[in-house]
Each structure stands twice: as structure tokens, then as C-alpha cells.
Amino acid sequence: MTANTTLTERYIAATVKSLRPEAQDDVRAELAASIGDAVEARLEQGEPRDEAERAVLTALGDPGVLAAGYADRPLHLIGPRFYLTWWRLLKLLLWIVPVCVLGAVALGKTISNAPVGEIISSSILAAGGAALHICFWTTLVFVVLERTGSSTAIDRWDVDQLPEVADDGAGRNELIASLVFLGIAAGALLWDRFRGFVVIDGESLPILDPQLWPWGIGALFVLIAAEAVFAIVIRRRGGWSTGVAVVNTVLALAFLAWVLVLLLRGELVNPEFLAHIVAAGGEGFAAGDAGAADEGGVFRILAALLGFGIALGVGWDIVDGWRKAVRRRRG
Structure with a gap:
């Protein structure tokens, strides 16, 4: 959004975002006209513009309630007083808590070397149970709160709660950042292979398995090039769409598959680099590795943590892409 976006523009954007696309323009125009007339009336009475605008918007109330009236969508279940607050909080918790529970249980079961079927079933059951408890x-x-008639701050609304207007287009800075990141990633792969991030007695020791060259790393370079082209395409199109979100999902899953397959086969990290870590860690590292033997050793635990960390990042990238596409379609 721009720095001079007014409260009125933010209020209108918050109101129309949940309406059907075909109704948004009419409601936007009607609201802009009615708010403008009300503000002008207050200005004629001598009020400063900022105070007049805030007073008019405060009188209109929560934009979610106003949008429900335009859409003829009744707010029932808990009751009109707490309904929107309950629904917003419930959606937020359901987005966060079950996903975290599923990931935590899956990670724990993976580290404990449980069978795949047990990992999947336990994770789904735990996430489902968490969702039920949240609801x-x-x-x-x-x-x-509704039945006792409690008076709380959670059901009161003012204009300071208006969300910022989201810009889901692809800006120049975003394109530059993406290309710089991808360039650094490609450079890091080449440096690791030919110069090495770890140097022992004057000899470079690659972190990634040299056996991945040329085909394994070549596939990764193809994905990096595809991501660069993808970033340029988003910029030229001026933003996200359903097709762009689908392509983003495919590219993200391809990268995740590349990492996970190599991790599971033990072919991602250079065995000589792992041996160097064991030697450098001395007896303390060996004792820790022996203590984690039931889980497959320290390296298996680290591999599981790395895999889950990358999966989390890929999952967010996919969700963020679809969120931008949906917002752009609605806007």
C-alpha cells in the first residue's frame, strides 16, 4: 500500500474484500459516496477533517458487520455481538495449532524411528484431536461470555483495527530479492564443489556429496533457473493468479522431493564431511551418537530436523502463493 492511504480507503477495502467480486465495485462506490457526504457534513460544522473521518467510520462500525448486511448474510451461532470475534479467533487457531501439532508429532515419531504408517496415523489423529479441542x-x-452478558474489550471496534491494504502484485524489489537469492544459492553450490566451505590441510571438503555432480546438482540448477524465470513471469504479469499458484506449487514440491529423496537415501551430505565432524567431535560426540542409537544416531536426527525444516518452508511458500492468488482474484 502507499503511505497516503486514507482511513476511508482502508475501511472500504476491509468491507468489500469478503463480498462477491461482481458486487464489490458497486458497494465500493456507494460507500465512498456515503462516507464522503457524511464527512463533508461534519466539515461544514467546523470539525477538522481527521476527526470528522474517524467519527463517521466509527459510527459505521465494524466493516465485517457492514459487509454481512450488504451480502444479506446473517451473523448467527454465538450471537451477533461476539460472532465475528469468535469466528476470526477460531480461524486463526485452526490455521496454526493443528499444523504445529501434526508437525511436532510427525517429527517426534520420525526421530524415534517409528514405521511410516504409525507416523502418518499418529500425526493425523493428534492434529484432528487438537482441532476438535480448539473448536x-x-x-x-x-x-x-454471551450468556453472562459480560462486558469485554474484545467485542469493541474502532478504526485503529482496520487492516492495512495488501498489495499482492509482484514489485520490482521482490523480483530483485528473488533473483539475488537464487544467484546466491547457485553460487553457493559452485563454491562448495570447487572451493569448499570447509578446508582441511589445504584441501577443500565439500559439504554436499560430490557424487551428486553432474546429474543431481544439474537437476537442482534446473529448478533454480525455473524459479528465476517464474519470478520474472510474475513480475511481467503484474501479480499472482490461479495458474501462477499452481506452477509455484509444482516447483516447490519438486524441490522438496529432490531434498527428501536424497536425505532418505543418505546421498545428500558428503560422507567424508560427516566423518570429519565425528573426528572433530571426539569422544563426547561419539558418546552422544551412541546415546541416540535407538533413533538412528545423531546424524539421522539432524537429517530429520533438516527435512522437516525444509518441508515447513516449502509448505509456507505454497500457502502464501495461493493466499496471494485468492486475494488478487477477490480484489
């Missing part, structure tokens, strides 16, 4: 306890809290 029940969150709803129960708001039912109690």
Missing part, C-alpha cells in the same frame, strides 16, 4: 473450548468461552 469446543473456543466456542464454549464465547457461549459463556
Whole structure:
């Protein structure tokens, strides 16, 4: 968004974002006209513009409630007073908590060397249980608040709660950042192979397995080049769309598959580099590795952590792409 976006523009954007695309322009124009008339009336009475604008928007109330009126969408379940607060909090918790529980359980089971079937079933059951608990306890809290007539700050709205207008286009800075990052990644691969990040007695020791050259690393370079072209295409198109989000998903999953297959086969990291770590760690490292033998050793635990970390980053990249595409379509 630009620095001079007014409260009125933010209010209108927050109101129309949940309406059907075909209704947004009409509602936007109607709101702009009615708010402008109300502000002008206050200005004629001598109020400063900023105070007049805030007073008019505050009188209109929560843009979510106003949007529900335009869409003829009744706000029932908990009750109109707490409904939007309950729904917003419930969506936020359901986006965060079950995913974290699923990932934590899957990671724990993977480290403990559990069978694949047990990892999947335990993770899904834990995430499902977490979702049920969130729905029940969150709803129960708001039912109690509604039935007891409690007066709280959570159901009061003012213009300071208006969200910033999101810009889901692909800017020049975003393109430059993407290309710089991809260039650094490609340079790091070449440096690791020919110069080495680790040098022992004047000899470079690659971190990635040299056996990956040329085909394994070549495939990764193809993905890096595809990501660079993809970033340029987004910039030329001026933003995200459903097709762009699909391509982003495919590229992200291809990279995740490349990493996970090599990790599971033990072909990602140079065995000589691992041997150097063991030698440098001395007896303390050997004792720790022996203590983690039931889980496959320290290196297997680290590999599991690395795999889950990369999967988390890829998952966010996919979700963020679809979120931008949906926002652009609605806007």
C-alpha cells in the first residue's frame, strides 16, 4: 500500500474484500459516496477533517458487520455481538495449532524411528484431536461470555483495527530479492564443489556429496533457473493468479522431493564431511551418537530436523502463493 492511504480507503477495502467480486465495485462506490457526504457534513460544522473521518467510520462500525448486511448474510451461532470475534479467533487457531501439532508429532515419531504408517496415523489423529479441542473450548468461552452478558474489550471496534491494504502484485524489489537469492544459492553450490566451505590441510571438503555432480546438482540448477524465470513471469504479469499458484506449487514440491529423496537415501551430505565432524567431535560426540542409537544416531536426527525444516518452508511458500492468488482474484 502507499503511505497516503486514507482511513476511508482502508475501511472500504476491509468491507468489500469478503463480498462477491461482481458486487464489490458497486458497494465500493456507494460507500465512498456515503462516507464522503457524511464527512463533508461534519466539515461544514467546523470539525477538522481527521476527526470528522474517524467519527463517521466509527459510527459505521465494524466493516465485517457492514459487509454481512450488504451480502444479506446473517451473523448467527454465538450471537451477533461476539460472532465475528469468535469466528476470526477460531480461524486463526485452526490455521496454526493443528499444523504445529501434526508437525511436532510427525517429527517426534520420525526421530524415534517409528514405521511410516504409525507416523502418518499418529500425526493425523493428534492434529484432528487438537482441532476438535480448539473448536469446543473456543466456542464454549464465547457461549459463556454471551450468556453472562459480560462486558469485554474484545467485542469493541474502532478504526485503529482496520487492516492495512495488501498489495499482492509482484514489485520490482521482490523480483530483485528473488533473483539475488537464487544467484546466491547457485553460487553457493559452485563454491562448495570447487572451493569448499570447509578446508582441511589445504584441501577443500565439500559439504554436499560430490557424487551428486553432474546429474543431481544439474537437476537442482534446473529448478533454480525455473524459479528465476517464474519470478520474472510474475513480475511481467503484474501479480499472482490461479495458474501462477499452481506452477509455484509444482516447483516447490519438486524441490522438496529432490531434498527428501536424497536425505532418505543418505546421498545428500558428503560422507567424508560427516566423518570429519565425528573426528572433530571426539569422544563426547561419539558418546552422544551412541546415546541416540535407538533413533538412528545423531546424524539421522539432524537429517530429520533438516527435512522437516525444509518441508515447513516449502509448505509456507505454497500457502502464501495461493493466499496471494485468492486475494488478487477477490480484489
